Amino acid sequence: MTGETVSRASKKLSQLGLRGRDGRDPVISGISVDSRTVKPGHLFAALPGSTVHGAEFISYALRMEAGAVLTDRAGARMAAEAFADWDGAVIVAEEPRAALAGAAALWFEAQPEHVVAVTGTSGKTSVATFTRQIWQALGYQAISLGTMGVEGDYHAKLAHTTPEPVTLHRVLSEAAGAGVTHAAMEASSHGLDQRRLDGVRVEAGAFTNFSQDHLDYHADFDEYFAAKALLFNYILEDGESAVINIDSEHGRRMADIAKDQGLALTTIGTGDDAMLRILGQRYDATGQDLRFSVMGQTHMVRLPLIGGFQAENVLAAMGLALATGGAAEAIIAVLPELQTVRGRMQLAAQRDNGAAVFVDYAHKPGALIAALQSLRPHVMGRIIVVFGAGGDRDRGKRKLMGEAARQYADVAIVTDDNPRSEDPASIRAAIMEGAGPEATEIGDRAEAILRGVDALQPGDALLIAGKGHETGQIVGQDVYPFDDAEQASVAVAALDGRI
Numbered sequence: 001m002t003g004e005t006v007s008r009a010s011k012k013l014s015q016l017g018l019r020g021r022d023g024r025d026p027v028i029s030g031i032s033v034d035s036r037t038v039k040p041g042h043l044f045a046a047l048p049g050s051t052v053h054g055a056e057f058i059s060y061a062l063r064m065e066a067g068a069v070l071t072d073r074a075g076a077r078m079a080a081e082a083f084a085d086w087d088g089a090v091i092v093a094e095e096p097r098a099a100l101a102g103a104a105a106l107w108f109e110a111q112p113e114h115v116v117a118v119t120g121t122s123g124k125t126s127v128a129t130f131t132r133q134i135w136q137a138l139g140y141q142a143i144s145l146g147t148m149g150v151e152g153d154y155h156a157k158l159a160h161t162t163p164e165p166v167t168l169h170r171v172l173s174e175a176a177g178a179g180v181t182h183a184a185m186e187a188s189s190h191g192l193d194q195r196r197l198d199g200v201r202v203e204a205g206a207f208t209n210f211s212q213d214h215l216d217y218h219a220d221f222d223e224y225f226a227a228k229a230l231l232f233n234y235i236l237e238d239g240e241s242a243v244i245n246i247d248s249e250h251g252r253r254m255a256d257i258a259k260d261q262g263l264a265l266t267t268i269g270t271g272d273d274a275m276l277r278i279l280g281q282r283y284d285a286t287g288q289d290l291r292f293s294v295m296g297q298t299h300m301v302r303l304p305l306i307g308g309f310q311a312e313n314v315l316a317a318m319g320l321a322l323a324t325g326g327a328a329e330a331i332i333a334v335l336p337e338l339q340t341v342r343g344r345m346q347l348a349a350q351r352d353n354g355a356a357v358f359v360d361y362a363h364k365p366g367a368l369i370a371a372l373q374s375l376r377p378h379v380m381g382r383i384i385v386v387f388g389a390g391g392d393r394d395r396g397k398r399k400l401m402g403e404a405a406r407q408y409a410d411v412a413i414v415t416d417d418n419p420r421s422e423d424p425a426s427i428r429a430a431i432m433e434g435a436g437p438e439a440t441e442i443g444d445r446a447e448a449i450l451r452g453v454d455a456l457q458p459g460d461a462l463l464i465a466g467k468g469h470e471t472g473q474i475v476g477q478d479v480y481p482f483d484d485a486e487q488a489s490v491a492v493a494a495l496d497g498r499i
């Protein structure tokens with residue numbers, strides 16, 4: 001550690017009021033929330049957890065030569081013995097998660113000039129991705145950050161949708177260092193509740209929609225809703241923008257909360273009070289035409305996107321792009337370039353007869369139903385679905401997935417999907433119980449895809465469900481390269497005589 005780094009670090013932590021027990025400024029070389037990643041000189045944040053208190057690991061962190069420890073009162077009591085003959089700094093904070101985020105923000109310093117965040121039960125990934133794509137099409141260096149990792153003009157893998165503060169601030173700072181000026185991030189309710197966004201300067205926030213989810217974490221529906229509303233606390237005073245879908249009762253409540261906080265609202269929806277308003281959608285095999293109005297002015301655009309709900313996501317992204325200074329006409333001009341999130345209703349190939357092949361990540365009964373329902377208005381002919389269910393995972397869903405295919409598709413082909421340690425034939429048998437006798441069973445996934453593609457008549461569509469953007473099939477301990485989209489292209493090329 002250089003002398004310069006030492007003084008920078010200690011100055012920063014004391015700026016935050018993070019002082020050691022004896023009033024000395026702590027000197028650190030980095031920050032860790034997990035004892036297993038502590039390096040000499042690190043500040044170790046020992047947080048109270050749901051299964052264990054991070055203070056359990058303080059002795060280990062000290063052996064790893066941590067330079068300072070941040071914890072709460074309970075943690076300090078638990079580690080009193082370990083601290084007794086240690087002369088590093090112990091910082092005791094009332095709200096250690098908030099203190100950690102503040103320390104991470106100071107430590108990593110830089111972030112892109114424009115950061116927006118999107119919350120809501122579904123649509124977060126699409127809105128963040130579309131917002132990033134709009135910015136890129138307008139010529140800015142941009143990233144999206146969330147379930148798909150960090151994508152765009154800087155790349156990183158993430159373990160969480162909304163990463164813990166050390167990772168979040170590190171990634172934002174590295175992206176800014178690489179020249180990224182615009183970032184669109186997903187704000188999960190866990191992330192908001194755990195204050196993972198503290199220290200991020202958010203210029204505008206969007207709320208998509210709200211339905212039952214994560215009640216294993218949040219005590220009830222109201223608490224879950226309140227966590228989502230926390231997003232507005234992060235919006236910069238001089239940004240003052242909230243983009244809210246007001247088609248639902250929850251959306252209208254959220255709009256009232258944002259208004260009460262003095263934020264300028266951009267509303268989205270189908271009603272005549274929506275500023276970005278959906279006027280009509282016409283679906284076809286590869287996407288949709290969207291008729292919409294922006295502050296009363298009517299426009300039409302072609303969107304290469306499947307599913308009626310995508311119009312709301314596109315307008316939310318447009319709202320965020322407007323909030324960060326984009327001009328409406330310029331944004332509208334680039335909307336036809338938007339591409340779906342990888343592996344989510346992704347158009348993978350198209351046969352010479354016009355029939356389209358889509359790849360989607362749906363691997364649970366509800367998601368399979370939603371995917372098939374969203375595809376239906378685009379398809380004049382039949383929907384053929386190729387799908388399976390993973391081994392060593394919830395067995396109860398297998399029959400239900402079969403039933404979903406039987407009810408919502410016209411032709412079902414049951415195949416393998418990451419059998420892991422289980423016998424693939426018995427997984428397929430469980431699915432077939434729900435899929436019924438009309439369904440076809442083909443264990444080999446490539447063969448199943450080929451058969452599905454071969455069956456496509458003009459006006460039909462094929463949905464290959466389950467793996468989405470994954471690039472491997474897990475059999476036993478081995479991972480074999482396998483990419484549904486690639487297999488679809490190969491099958492189409494072979495059957496249409498392109499190879």
Ligand SMILES: CC(=O)N[C@H]1[C@@H](OP(=O)(O)OP(=O)(O)OC[C@H]2O[C@@H](n3ccc(=O)[nH]c3=O)[C@H](O)[C@@H]2O)O[C@H](CO)[C@@H](O)[C@@H]1O[C@H](C)C(=O)N[C@@H](C)C(=O)N[C@H](CCC(=O)O)C(=O)O
Pocket residue numbers: 033034035036046047048049050051052053054055057159160161162163164188189190191217
């Ligand atoms: C439920 C939840 O959000 N848990 C988060 C919480 O962990 P926890 O309270 O359970 O931690 P714990 O296991 O009890 O351990 C307590 C502390 O000891 C530390 N520890 C633990 C073990 C060890 O050897 N050394 C060590 O230092 C841990 O890092 C932690 O700080 O605090 C940890 C550190 O900040 C997070 O990593 C962890 O996220 C877990 C892994 C997680 O899976 N979270 C999911 C549910 C989540 O956040 N999901 C949302 C999106 C969901 C969605 O929209 O679908 C997300 O944003 O990804």
